[in-house]
Amino acid sequence: MENNNFKSGYVSIVGRPNVGKSTLLNEIIGEKISAISSKPQTTRQNITFIYTDSEAQIIFLDTPGIQKPKNKLGEYMLEESKAGIEDADVITYIVDTSNIIGKQERVIIDILKEYKDKLPIILLINKIDTVKKEDLLQVIDMYNKEEIFDEIIPISALNADGVDIYIKTVKDYLKEGPIFYPEDMITDRNERFIAQELIREKALKYLQEEVPHGIAVEIEKFKKREEKDLYDINAIIYVERESHKGIVIGKNGQMLKKIAQESRESIENLIGSQVNLQVWIKVDKNWRDKDNSVKRFGYN
Template sequence: MENDSADFKSGFVTIIGRPNVGKSTLMNKLIGEKISIISSKPQTTRNRIQTVLTKEKYQIVFLDTPGIHKPKHKLGEYMVKVAKDTIDEVDVVLMMVTPDVKVNAGDKYIIDQLDVKTPVVLVINKVDEADKEKLVKTIENYNKEFDFAETVPVSALKEKNIDELLKVLVDKLPFGPKYFPDDMLTDQPERFIISEIIREKALKTLGQEVPHGIAVEIIQMKEKNNGITSIDAVIYCEKDSHKGIIIGKNGQMLKKIGTLARVDIEKFLGCRVYLELWVKLKKDWRDDPYSLKSFGYK
């Protein structure tokens, strides 16, 4: 596994930034696979999700992290800690912002957390939504706040300038060994990815208020001899009134979440899937240390 060639580069790159700036979208595009879930709602990612990109001359380990924000419950505190803790564990920090011209207060807070010893690459995402003038001013204003090693404008969604960004990252990486086997894509277990797919579809399908308070647990996963994998999962909500919303009239909402999730899980597993979903109440679990631990947020 060790690569003994003297010019091989390797290292860890964390992707940090405010919620919803497009961190997970970028990581998926960088590795060319969908591992992290994405939604238009902030605070989608809750864990540190590690993926590996291996090429002939380099290996980059990316860390997708939860958006750094002002936490309102224990889950939020956990999420922010996870993201901040990555900053001094890596070879390169990728700080992502959006082209909003003025330096956002949330970004100022993140900049205060940066470690001056590690190179920080500023990535301005969603350039497809901004004109050139806005972009130039954004680059100028952010570079007054911190000594960024490099600034790279991209559009993760439209896959603009991603190769350029990769070049910059490889340039900042140290020479080093291949840490992981060529075929390793992520450290996340299959069950976690499946539970995240279900959560993504719930985020997409449900309105504004309910989705943040849900968690998904895979209860059982069995490969049957007819080639179908049977999966039982529970969607937990934090308020009694949310249960009815998730199930919907005649079970329509839950059915919709299940159908969307099944299609993606089948793609991910490469086999046919039978998915059964339940909804359960776990009152105010986002502030309950025991529940947080049981969902893996520890």
């Protein structure tokens, strides 16, 4: 890539749960890498998204939603979010169009104030497709009064509205630098991890409110068959209670069948090969409160 003015850098994406961080990044990259759901705690660890064009390489860090920890997993997620901020050249804070600054937003703003004079901070107001223009202007004014944002950009991640403006703005704040990753690389996560995320996403999509927070997915086998374009993947969905196991399996196994089928289709689209996916359910009681279990599921 010949460009003497080429720019590169790291951009940390922060915000409370369910404001559209993963939706935005999957839109920018053009591939589904992070699990997306309306349920909190969907993103549990920092995930790297790599955007490259002829002018710049932007390495986005999708961080877990910042909130007060309630268990060992929550403590890990908060540390992940803070680490993502520390590693950044630019901070992007995403909010929705709520016309008040709630407790969680206030916590994040107070954290960001520590970086006001250290790093550029871009505020994205997401979900603008859900409000009238005059209401949006009030939200912009409300955040403007915080006096910590270098830029405020209204967007709709779902409709890709304003995303190009955001990318251009990020480039303005990055410094000239090298290309860190190959041009065609979109994440530093491997296919095994993304498959795990896709299965968890399908489970989040269909399961009841009390179940998803206690779900973890572990890939036991991810292997291509010799001389055949087919991958054998064995996955275990862990739940925290015996009663949740029955909910995930569903009547006559229909819920598990639906989760597995949609997961298989998404994984096949990801890797461009046929997939033989086998999914089992196991109970690891209250795993989110256990250091060993939290680490075993990759949150360490």
